[in-house]
Amino acid sequence: MKKTFVLTIDVEIDAGRKWKTSNPASYEGVHQGISILQDLCRNYGIRPVYLISPAVLVDSSSVEFLRSLDPSSCELGTHLHGEYIGPHATYPGPDFSGCDPQEMQCQYDKDIEYQKLKNLTDTFTTLFGYAPSSFRAGRFGARGWTIHCLEQLGYTHDSSVTPYRNWHGIADFSKPGSLTPYHPSTENICVKGASSLVEVPVSITPELEWLRPTPKFSTLDQCRKVIDWYETHVHPTVLCCMFHNVELVPGKNPYCHTAEDCRQMLHRIEGLFQVVQQRGYQSHMLKEVMVVDPSSIQTTQGHACKRS
Template sequence: MSRAYLCVSIDTECDKGPQWRSQRPMAFEGVHVGIVERLQPLFASYGAKPTYLVSPEVIRDARSAEELTNIGAGCELGAHLHGEYAEPGAWEPEVTRDFQRDYEGDIEKRKLTYLTDQFIRTFQHQPVSFRAGRFGIGPRTIRILEDLGYSVESSVTPNVDWSKAGSPGLTFADAPTQPYRPDPDDPTRPGSSTILEIPITIRPRFLNLLPGIGKKLGPRWLRPTWTSGEALVRLAEDEIGEARRATPGRPVVLNAMLHNTEVIPDASPYADAEHDARAILDRLRVLLAFAQRESISVIGLGDVPEILGA
């Protein structure tokens, strides 16, 4: 029977609030407390290696950058682009609404180059993993990431259509749920890229198959933000079972996601109070305990290509 692995990929950003409004002045308690005091000790207690996908404004904050550097081998640091924070044309928005796939001309490439160069200067190594803000990859993204030296991409959200969220055509409704080499022109389809796509683990509900009401229900995310611990475990078991049936002998990869700001109060739309933030941490703890119990190693996104021999 093939082994299973779990990635926990964390979008690492400045502090937000209701409706994702950025705090003023810009604050980083989601790093200072969310990661340093809460998330990383939790991962360490399970021998787990998270991936922190770091946005430009966090990289520029000296204290946050130092704290992330000090975690060392206990985590993987990757890159995360909310394009408003990257040159050319960097600014501090109230809400990050941009989809990088919608930038004109060479703007997407220039912003990704800025992010990558900034990452290398700050952390003294090449980032290998990447996720787009708002999951907004497009037909140019994969080739740009190849040119910039990345080996892993993780913006694909299977069974989700984002076209009504402000970027017509952005849909991953038919994308695979297990890692694959994408078509550079259409990252939702397998192809021949040197990049390995590691989708977030998202599966349809049975009711999604029903006409009418089924279309109104969202799919199941491996995301402790709003999914109970028990439901996270069931989803993980379902994905492992189906993946093993579909490709016997191939390692199975699960990819859970959340934001660093979700595990402290008043820094995201999801945790208004301390008990809300603690509940998200408790649900993540249930998933990590399941992984430990089932001998599922918790690894970085950048570790997956070697495991798959891809």
């Protein structure tokens, strides 16, 4: 199996410095952010995965824009921020101006988590005309039960595991069972088990360096170090990079405040694309990632990261 690069984007409503949503609610991160990224990805043969929050699915112009994307150029999936969708929505919407998303789905009662995931999935299916395959939990707040729910709802892939990170003792991934894609346990999302779902962990090293070209997270050099570490320690090497659509629009996210910040962020993203291209990675959507026994060698269909 060739080395694999997966680009995953959490698609959010515009937000301020601490993820509090814009007021009035706006969606420039969808229209501008994704347009800019699609252009760059096209030049490098990268096919990103857009994991969409319920706070975006209420906005008809955002949905229209996402529906207009060529399905061969990207994958659309879901991303649960549970305060925006029932049952028991903290923010009933559809106007999500000035909301403060803090919830993690692993803290809900099991049936509530299932129902929120079902509502999100049904909403996506109604709006886009097909069922989603791929998912990421908001604030990475997933657990074994989440995997069980996703399986029941027809998903094939999850990317909620952030190896080595412990999120406030609520979602604890500090003892990852696998850094390469695996079938997780529905008892413990961190370890291998009997689920049919494929877990694709975000690429993070034991030193907590992320493959995340965001200011405050990783410079291009640090991204390169993460890639070096994964190539040395993880076989088959599957890199999973993540950031948010809103990071590409000044002042609509906690990290990039000015046009210059966004320009630098885009420059880092392009640098990362060049590294994976030079090293012979293939770009895969999440739904295409397979679990491969490290002892076997297989080839898969993917798109070579091409030269622009």
